[in-house]
Amino acid sequence: MAVDTKKCVGCSDCVVACQTENNVPIGYCRDWVTEVTDGTYPQLEIEIRSERCNHCENAPCVRCCPTGASQFAEGGIVLVEHDRCIGCGACIASCPYDARYPHPDGYVDKCTFCIHRVDKGLKPACVSVCPTKCLYFGDLDDPNSDVSVVLKKRKWKTLIPEAGTRPQLYFLI
Amino acid sequence: MKEELIVSGRMNHLIDPQLHIWHWHIPLYLFLGGLAAGILFFAALYTILGKEKEYPTAVKIAPFITPIILVVGLMALFLDLNHKLYFWRLYTTIRLQSPMSWGAWTLMVVTPISVIWCALNIKEIFPNWKWKYEFIDELDAFFRKNLKTLSWVLLISSLILGVYTGILFSAFNARPLWNTSILGPLFLASGLSTGAAAILLMSKSHHERLAFARIDLMLIGIEMFLIIHMFMGFLASTQVHIDAASLFLGGPYTTPFWLFVVTLGLAVPALLETLELKGFKLPAMIAPILVLFGGIVFRFIIAYAGQVSRWLY
Numbered sequence: 001m002a003v004d005t006k007k008c009v010g011c012s013d014c015v016v017a018c019q020t021e022n023n024v025p026i027g028y029c030r031d032w033v034t035e036v037t038d039g040t041y042p043q044l045e046i047e048i049r050s051e052r053c054n055h056c057e058n059a060p061c062v063r064c065c066p067t068g069a070s071q072f073a074e075g076g077i078v079l080v081e082h083d084r085c086i087g088c089g090a091c092i093a094s095c096p097y098d099a100r101y102p103h104p105d106g107y108v109d110k111c112t113f114c115i116h117r118v119d120k121g122l123k124p125a126c127v128s129v130c131p132t133k134c135l136y137f138g139d140l141d142d143p144n145s146d147v148s149v150v151l152k153k154r155k156w157k158t159l160i161p162e163a164g165t166r167p168q169l170y171f172l173i
Numbered sequence: 174m175k176e177e178l179i180v181s182g183r184m185n186h187l188i189d190p191q192l193h194i195w196h197w198h199i200p201l202y203l204f205l206g207g208l209a210a211g212i213l214f215f216a217a218l219y220t221i222l223g224k225e226k227e228y229p230t231a232v233k234i235a236p237f238i239t240p241i242i243l244v245v246g247l248m249a250l251f252l253d254l255n256h257k258l259y260f261w262r263l264y265t266t267i268r269l270q271s272p273m274s275w276g277a278w279t280l281m282v283v284t285p286i287s288v289i290w291c292a293l294n295i296k297e298i299f300p301n302w303k304w305k306y307e308f309i310d311e312l313d314a315f316f317r318k319n320l321k322t323l324s325w326v327l328l329i330s331s332l333i334l335g336v337y338t339g340i341l342f343s344a345f346n347a348r349p350l351w352n353t354s355i356l357g358p359l360f361l362a363s364g365l366s367t368g369a370a371a372i373l374l375m376s377k378s379h380h381e382r383l384a385f386a387r388i389d390l391m392l393i394g395i396e397m398f399l400i401i402h403m404f405m406g407f408l409a410s411t412q413v414h415i416d417a418a419s420l421f422l423g424g425p426y427t428t429p430f431w432l433f434v435v436t437l438g439l440a441v442p443a444l445l446e447t448l449e450l451k452g453f454k455l456p457a458m459i460a461p462i463l464v465l466f467g468g469i470v471f472r473f474i475i476a477y478a479g480q481v482s483r484w485l486y
């Protein structure tokens with residue numbers, strides 16, 4: 001997925017859409033908006049990012065899970081199999097992005113890229129609902145997918161690549 | 174100067190403003206695991222060396238508390254799990270990349286051996302003990318015959334257990350404070366030292382006490398050395414590691430760490446043990462109790478401070 005930080009206005013529609021689509025319990029979230037203000041007044045620059053799990057290619061959360069509940073689905077999406085998860089919290093501690101949370105029902109939960117929608121050919125809820133169309137989703141291995149096309153055209157960055165997880169959430173800058 | 178202000182819209186109370194996923198359970202579990210590993214290591218070591226007579230407490234008496242310690246530790250781990258009904262899932266998979274997994278399996282090996290060890294030595298405590306069933310007598314004889322093998326298995330698995338208590342943390346590159354491989358040997362040394370302290374508390378033989386005071390002194394030295402190395406490593410690393418170290422060098426954990434862990438948990442007992450070895454008569458309980466106290470505080474501090482330390486982005 002790619003997030004256009006130049007177009008994102010921080011309306012949090014993606015957050016609400018996700019909470020509704022995925023029944024995220026009140027007080028938790030799978031995606032969130034971060035605002036970074038840079039510089040010294042009056043020369044300020046603001047970057048707004050819609051953030052979520054980076055579906056890292058070298059995911060520490062998958063590596064440290066003792067039961068194999070955290071796993072890679074086909075296509076590289078990182079998922080938690082709820083009834084294999086013992087709720088030990090190792091994956092939460094291992095994620096440098098703090099993208100996971102303990103669900104009140106016991107298991108650990110996080111962004112699934114709405115795999116239940118993607119399987120049906122739909123886009124993730126956050127992508128469909130974004131009013132500025134700043135979220136691009138698709139298969140990075142397919143050169144013609146929305147996300148591959150926009151990544152070819154624009155400059156981008158990933159967040160803390162130095163943490164070594166090979167994050168797959170791209171921010172257009 | 175360039176300044177940066179980050180406002181996150183994420184409001185998961187267990188994560189913001191800092192991670193709160195592990196509470197008292199995990200550090201307690203790691204302390205007890207290290208303590209049991211320490212006691213069992215010495216029991217196995219002196220059996221292998223054939224010095225059971227010289228070190229009766231270490232080999233025969235102290236191991237009696239280890240099954241209890243291990244079970245309490247496992248209970249703490251169990252309480253920490255949020256999805257308790259699925260606990261058994263830990264034992265349907267072996268995932269070598271996950272320290273949590275091989276730690277759970279190591280405990281699966283160590284705990285039964287500690288029980289067997291107690292059974293073998295039960296006559297030390299209850300001289301008139303008789304097993305009710307014959308097959309237990311046969312098992313008893315079997316293990317006695319293979320005592321050396323059993324000791325080797327115990328020696329190695331207790332070492333793994335001791336290292337594991339540290340590796341559990343250092344496997345997390347997301348928390349810079351934990352992300353140092355020194356935590357493995359450091360927690361092992363600390364576990365052995367608390368084990369030696371527990372033996373000191375129980376031992377009545379003067380000869381054994383002196384030997385363990387000497388061992389403990391050496392372990393404390395190793396711990397000091399590793400702690401200094403840990404900080405040197407952090408300070409020569411990236412900004413997030415420097416920030417992690419500064420939690421202890423002026424940050425909120427400075428006083429608890431240097432006062433309780435380093436001074437009271439390491440330096441003072443080292444001094445007392447040195448004096449004791451020099452022949453001074455001191456209350457024997459103080460040094461080992463301080464070592465145990467330092468050991469537990471150390472694990473709590475590392476567990477909590479680690480959850481404060483994070484990458485910046």
Ligand code: SF4
Nearest residue numbers: 053054055056061095
């Ligand atoms: S962002 Fe965190 S939860 Fe998502 S794959 Fe990476 S490490 Fe795992």
Ligand code: SF4
Nearest residue numbers: 065085086088089091
């Ligand atoms: S909390 Fe669940 S998904 Fe996370 S590491 Fe533990 S068992 Fe795996």
